[in-house]
Amino acid sequence: MAGQRGEYKKSAKRREEILDAAFVVFSRSGYNAATMSEIAREVGMSQPGLLHHYGSKLELxxxxxxxxxxxxxxxxxxxxxxxxxxxxxxxxxxxxxxxxxxxxxxxxxxxxxxxxxxxxxxxxxxxxxxxxxxxxxxxxxxxxxxxxxxxxxxxxxxxxxxxxxxxxxxxxxxxxxxxxxxxxxxxxxxxxxxxx
Missing domain, CATH: 1.10.357.10 (Tetracycline Repressor, domain 2)
Incomplete structure (x- = not known):
């Protein structure tokens, strides 16, 4: 059980990092021009990893x-x-x-x-x-x-x-x-x- 809580904590932290990166990219590029791959690069992860946390650009x-x-x-x-x-x-x-x-x-x-x-x-x-x-x-x-x-x-x-x-x-x-x-x-x- 403790391991699951630790994983949840890490996942929640990662989601916050993704939101920080999305703020930067959406601010810089606007929604239409921004891409999920650009946000993934900003946060230092793969696009599939990003999609694991947020399934679409609109959801993000x-x-x-x-x-x-x-x-x-x-x-x-x-x-x-x-x-x-x-x-x-x-x-x-x-x-x-x-x-x-x-x-x-x-x-x-x-x-x-x-x-x-x-x-x-x-x-x-x-x-x-x-x-x-x-x-x-x-x-x-x-x-x-x-x-x-x-x-x-x-x-x-x-x-x-x-x-x-x-x-x-x-x-x-x-x-x-x-x-x-x-x-x-x-x-x-x-x-x-x-x-x-």
Whole structure:
């Protein structure tokens, strides 16, 4: 039994190494141009060895996205109303230290604007979830009296998500003076009647 646990540990570690390599290759090449053999070379293993852990490029991409999203889920878990909005600001602050992850995400989001792209469904679901949860947080703030009079929670959610997505792209393309967390905080604050 102990041997099996040791093998599982090694396999889990290897899967993490593969995800690290996939981040690098997808960031550098984009999803369409990246190959499983390129990822295998990056991690220092054979392509059949890579396929043992991840059966396809799409499966590997999904695992990369799941890993990226887990950080945000950890921050937002159990938060509601204004605390949820504070969590969004915290995510923007933490993204500052994750340039390679943002580059991958932004490149693939652009590729996925093509309706035939394999990641299209992921981005559609992700935006629907993020906008929906942000709208719910603004609506909860309205019920608590934290939202300014006349603010539409749906529009506030759309502009907040759009702003953070756009700020990431600007930051990646040379506007490194942008403090993404502070920009997100300032934007969301304009809708609130209490301090964020």
């Amino acid at each position: 991409l999904q695992a990369v996205f799941e890993r990226r999203d887990q950080m945000a889920l950890d921050i937002l878990s159990g938060r509601r109303d204004i605390e949820f909005l504070r969590g969004l600001v915290e995510i923007s602050r933490r993204n500052h230290a994750k340039r390679h992850v943002l580059r991958l995400y932004t490149a693939l989001a652009g590729e996925a604007s093509n309706p035939d792209h394999p990641a299209r469904g992921y981005f559609e679901q992700r935006f629907e979830l993020v906008i929906g949860e942000t709208e719910k947080a603004f609506a909860d703030c309205a019920e608590l009296g934290y939202l300014k009079e006349g603010v539409d929670p749906h529009l506030a959610a759309l502009t907040s998500v759009g702003l953070t997505e756009g700020m990431q792209l600007l930051w990646l393309t040379g506007y490194e003076e942008i403090d993404m967390g502070e920009v997100a905080r300032t934007h969301i604050q304009q809708y609130l009647s209490v301090d964020l």
